[in-house]
Amino acid sequence: MIVSTLSRTKNLKKAIKRNQWNRICRKSHQGLAITRFISLENNVYQKSSDLNCKVAKLVDVYRKFGHLFASVNPLQNGVQNNDILDPATYGIDINDPAQIPLADIQFHIPGKRSSTVKDLISHLKQTYIGDFTVESSYLKPNESEWINEAVELDYHQYIKQMPDAQRRKILKFIVESEQLDSFLHMRFSSLKRYALQGAETLIVCLDQIFETAAKNGISDVVIGMPHRGRLNTLSNLLKYPESNLFSKISGHKQIPEHVFGTDDVLSHISQSITLNYGSEELNISLINNPSHLEAEIPVVLGKARAKQDYYNGNDQVLCIMIHGDAAMSGQGILYETAHMTNIESHSTNGVIHITVNNQVGFTMEGAKGGRGSTYCTDVAKVIDAPVIHVNANNPDAVVSSSNIAVGYQREFGKDVFIDLVGYRRYGHNELDEPRFTNPSMYEKIRKMEPVPKLYFNELYSKNIVSKEEYTEMIEDYKNHLISEKEKIVTDSFDHLQGKWENMNQATDMKASVETGVSIDMLKEVGIKSIESEIKIHPSIKKMFAQKRLAKMESGKDIDWATAETLAFGSLLLEGYNIRISGQDVERGTFSQRHHAFVDQKTGEKHYPLNQLASKQGKFYSYSSFLSEYGVLGFEYGYSIETPKNLVIWEAQYGDFVNTAQVILDQFIFSGEDKWLRQSGLVVLLPHGYDGAGPEHSSCKLERFLAAANVDVVNDSDINKRTNMRVVFPTTAANCFHMLRRQMITDYRKPLIVASPKAFLRNPATFVTLDDLAPGTTFQPVIDDEEQYKETKKLVFCSGNVYYDLAKHRQENNIDMAIVRIEELVPFPSEKVNQILEKYSHKEDIVWYQEEPQNGGAFRFVDPIFRNICGTELRYVGQEPLAPSAQGTKVLHNESVQRTLQKL
Numbered sequence: 001m002i003v004s005t006l007s008r009t010k011n012l013k014k015a016i017k018r019n020q021w022n023r024i025c026r027k028s029h030q031g032l033a034i035t036r037f038i039s040l041e042n043n044v045y046q047k048s049s050d051l052n053c054k055v056a057k058l059v060d061v062y063r064k065f066g067h068l069f070a071s072v073n074p075l076q077n078g079v080q081n082n083d084i085l086d087p088a089t090y091g092i093d094i095n096d097p098a099q100i101p102l103a104d105i106q107f108h109i110p111g112k113r114s115s116t117v118k119d120l121i122s123h124l125k126q127t128y129i130g131d132f133t134v135e136s137s138y139l140k141p142n143e144s145e146w147i148n149e150a151v152e153l154d155y156h157q158y159i160k161q162m163p164d165a166q167r168r169k170i171l172k173f174i175v176e177s178e179q180l181d182s183f184l185h186m187r188f189s190s191l192k193r194y195a196l197q198g199a200e201t202l203i204v205c206l207d208q209i210f211e212t213a214a215k216n217g218i219s220d221v222v223i224g225m226p227h228r229g230r231l232n233t234l235s236n237l238l239k240y241p242e243s244n245l246f247s248k249i250s251g252h253k254q255i256p257e258h259v260f261g262t263d264d265v266l267s268h269i270s271q272s273i274t275l276n277y278g279s280e281e282l283n284i285s286l287i288n289n290p291s292h293l294e295a296e297i298p299v300v301l302g303k304a305r306a307k308q309d310y311y312n313g314n315d316q317v318l319c320i321m322i323h324g325d326a327a328m329s330g331q332g333i334l335y336e337t338a339h340m341t342n343i344e345s346h347s348t349n350g351v352i353h354i355t356v357n358n359q360v361g362f363t364m365e366g367a368k369g370g371r372g373s374t375y376c377t378d379v380a381k382v383i384d385a386p387v388i389h390v391n392a393n394n395p396d397a398v399v400s401s402s403n404i405a406v407g408y409q410r411e412f413g414k415d416v417f418i419d420l421v422g423y424r425r426y427g428h429n430e431l432d433e434p435r436f437t438n439p440s441m442y443e444k445i446r447k448m449e450p451v452p453k454l455y456f457n458e459l460y461s462k463n464i465v466s467k468e469e470y471t472e473m474i475e476d477y478k479n480h481l482i483s484e485k486e487k488i489v490t491d492s493f494d495h496l497q498g499k500w501e502n503m504n505q506a507t508d509m510k511a512s513v514e515t516g517v518s519i520d521m522l523k524e525v526g527i528k529s530i531e532s533e534i535k536i537h538p539s540i541k542k543m544f545a546q547k548r549l550a551k552m553e554s555g556k557d558i559d560w561a562t563a564e565t566l567a568f569g570s571l572l573l574e575g576y577n578i579r580i581s582g583q584d585v586e587r588g589t590f591s592q593r594h595h596a597f598v599d600q601k602t603g604e605k606h607y608p609l610n611q612l613a614s615k616q617g618k619f620y621s622y623s624s625f626l627s628e629y630g631v632l633g634f635e636y637g638y639s640i641e642t643p644k645n646l647v648i649w650e651a652q653y654g655d656f657v658n659t660a661q662v663i664l665d666q667f668i669f670s671g672e673d674k675w676l677r678q679s680g681l682v683v684l685l686p687h688g689y690d691g692a693g694p695e696h697s698s699c700k701l702e703r704f705l706a707a708a709n710v711d712v713v714n715d716s717d718i719n720k721r722t723n724m725r726v727v728f729p730t731t732a733a734n735c736f737h738m739l740r741r742q743m744i745t746d747y748r749k750p751l752i753v754a755s756p757k758a759f760l761r762n763p764a765t766f767v768t769l770d771d772l773a774p775g776t777t778f779q780p781v782i783d784d785e786e787q788y789k790e791t792k793k794l795v796f797c798s799g800n801v802y803y804d805l806a807k808h809r810q811e812n813n814i815d816m817a818i819v820r821i822e823e824l825v826p827f828p829s830e831k832v833n834q835i836l837e838k839y840s841h842k843e844d845i846v847w848y849q850e851e852p853q854n855g856g857a858f859r860f861v862d863p864i865f866r867n868i869c870g871t872e873l874r875y876v877g878q879e880p881l882a883p884s885a886q887g888t889k890v891l892h893n894e895s896v897q898r899t900l901q902k903l
Helices: 005-015 020-026 028-047 051-069 119-129 139-162 164-187 201-216 232-237 243-251 298-310 323-329 332-342 378-383 395-412 439-447 450-459 469-487 519-528 538-554 558-573 629-639 654-668 673-674 703-708 732-744 801-810 829-838 858-867 891-900
Strands: 132-135 221-223 271-276 280-286 319-324 351-357 388-390 415-420 577-582 619-623 643-652 682-685 726-727 751-755 793-797 818-821 823-825 844-852 874-878
Touching: 051 119, 051 132, 119 132, 119 139, 132 139, 132 395, 139 395, 139 682, 164 201, 164 232, 164 395, 164 450, 164 469, 201 221, 201 232, 201 271, 201 280, 201 319, 201 351, 201 395, 201 415, 221 298, 232 243, 243 469, 298 319, 298 332, 298 629, 298 654, 319 323, 323 351, 332 378, 332 629, 351 395, 388 395, 395 415, 450 469, 450 891, 519 538, 519 558, 558 577, 558 732, 577 629, 629 643, 629 654, 643 732, 654 673, 654 682, 654 703, 703 726, 703 823, 703 858, 732 751, 793 801, 801 818, 801 844, 818 829, 844 858, 844 891, 858 874, 874 891
Parallel strands: 221 280, 221 319, 319 351, 351 415, 388 415, 577 619, 577 643, 643 682, 682 751, 726 751, 793 818, 793 844, 844 874
Antiparallel strands: 132 388, 271 280, 726 823
16 A cells, blocks of 8 residues: 555656656656655545546546656657556456446547446557557646547547548658658758658648648638748648749749849748648648748737638637747747737637657757756646647557647637657758767667558558559659659749739839828827727826817827827728737837727726727737737738738837847848748837936847848949838827838838837927828928028938937037938938038038947948948947946936037
8 A cells, every 4th residue: 555655656666667767757846746646545546445436546547647658759668567557556456347337437438338447448558658648637627528538539439430541641641751852862962851751740640630620610721830841741731843842952043033032941931722621622821931940930820810800700710830849848939929829919719739749959859958848848738738649650640639639729719739759860951960969869760660661561451552552652753753853943932912912012112102191081080089988097088088189179289199090090991900019009108009998997998999980990909918029920920911901019118129039030121032921010119318228228220220131332223122111200290101101002011110208298299280181291301491501510310319409409509400311221312412412511411329339320321321422421429338328317318418519
């Protein structure tokens, strides 16, 4: 009899060799957790004379801990001869002939209502410690019960009833996957293809998910996946022509001649295809991915959510994320975005995650340092998602597991994880020698039969497939590949199709775009933006709503937040949809916006911009959870779905955008050039030096300018079609016009805005409704008043520092002209040249900025002024700094005074 945790642990260690115990429970606390669970209740079950009670306990243990002993790893055998799962541990005689009513113990065996102990244990082993197992004990009771029934009943029934035709189809999939890898290995020996060999059943897993989803009302699937197996998925399942693949490998240009773009490497290819499953059609989008592992996760989620909003519901769209085991443990973006599943603003109604578990990342084996948890999928427990572990060498188990995953997602609208445990036949890429670092693992892999051969042997033994059919299957696909290799394909990109068919690539982003709106519409939007029947906070009513009403009546003093609202409202009335998210965006970081009025009694939120007219676009405003990387990626993904959506992400402070640098570099800055995927995403970054310190002052404007593809040597055509816009506006009118311009043009470009902080309420930034009326437009450069035309000192600047300069000029009676560069990218060189010609008496031409010399715009504009405008600038600004700003208000003020004195 076991009487304590300590004695139980000793007994376990006697029954299980130490190396097995360590492999099962890599952390000592996990072993203790199991032993505590058993020891606390074991006395009760051993003493009980009720066989049902004892068997129910054994079932419970299998359900909770069976996964630790399962044979899901093709490189290892499951743990045998352990007393955790030994019936004798619970006082059960395996030869007891009594029939146990299954309903009494809430257990399921296909076709049976009762069972002997022996048959019941056999079924437990098949279900929980074979080539398939599940973790679900931490779920809510109704979800656990659903999983129990699915794995104990449906899983086995599906395999038993699987038609021979389906098994032949499965064999064909994995044969062709292996043959594609072999063909590439032979014909393109230096190619890094990131082969799927060792996990070919990913293809049948996806195919089964597609078929089950299509039969359960899904019309669209959005997929994100890394390099491993991408070429196989594209060619063997998503019908990407092998001729396109081979032509790209051979170096033939894939981007059409009339299209601007740089293309991208083989392992980042995307595909959109419609597949037919019986009478059902399924639209599938595999999005482009960068080499930054897992970075595409939030992008996929955002695109899927945009589709769901397009359909006015989430039942038609399924999101699938494919991961590598090492990246799943090592890349924090998965943890960050996992929480989105339960957050209304970013939920996609449950994601199916598939881990292609090679058990090694680069050269680090997962269980030997690649992670700190038992499984690479343990992040699932954070969001209470079930995990299905399945041996990738068993295609039938993989297919049935896929059905369960779709069923759970459909039933509960939650994430579910499939851990596809296989191996990687070669190194991280095929040019590596894995035995340098992993000799023991690769000795096992060397001896292992390929998955297609193992499955063929099984089907052959059951007279489902003959040797001749198997050989023909291989030869037919080989011949197909040889034929495809002879073709030369160019211009293979699908560019601006579907929802984007009325869009074009930008050719002249410097061209003026009229963005004004009738004053009647502006007043209508302004008044309705504050209408609400709920009980709002009295301060908001007095200081915000009543003031805006007065502005609409007078047509004057239009502040930044009001101009933004007028831009939003007018676009909504024109049929565009608007989505804005970020920390505090509903209220605004500086309490300036108030998109949502909150009932002070009920807490209910009311969004006036959704009540402008019976026919209007949809308005979504979400104060997001505390994430930059994940949320910015999500909003980018949302923006690439349709040009009808104005999508905006606002940082709480511009400084915090650096935690999302991967999304900026790999997607926002370069997505169109690499993949011909346009995005009109607006990124608002509050920026301004006011003594708030180095983490609340700078959006690092210099980083965006350095990432812009601007020719600073010659004023070439590329300067008219830059990869993004970067603006630093100083008036509420330019705020209005920049937002409307995003939608009015027939192309989409990201818009990076260094937006104001303190100057949100500066009366000098206010405008009139006339400044937003028809005939008005965004002003990329704002010249000074005519009275300074004869000055000898001409100062150029960008952003709200203009108002500091204007104040300094007035207080000190300085004769100088101040010119504001409102749009830095594309740089308005023609307008700047006109201004330089206007000031014919100029002798001192200054660039003034509040940022340090190694920040801000100076290092960007200086070569442009010198090479394109023929003018040398004198720099006036802070000295170079390691942090982005001075650390205290006192030091900041001293720096400002020193800088002004240099004028």
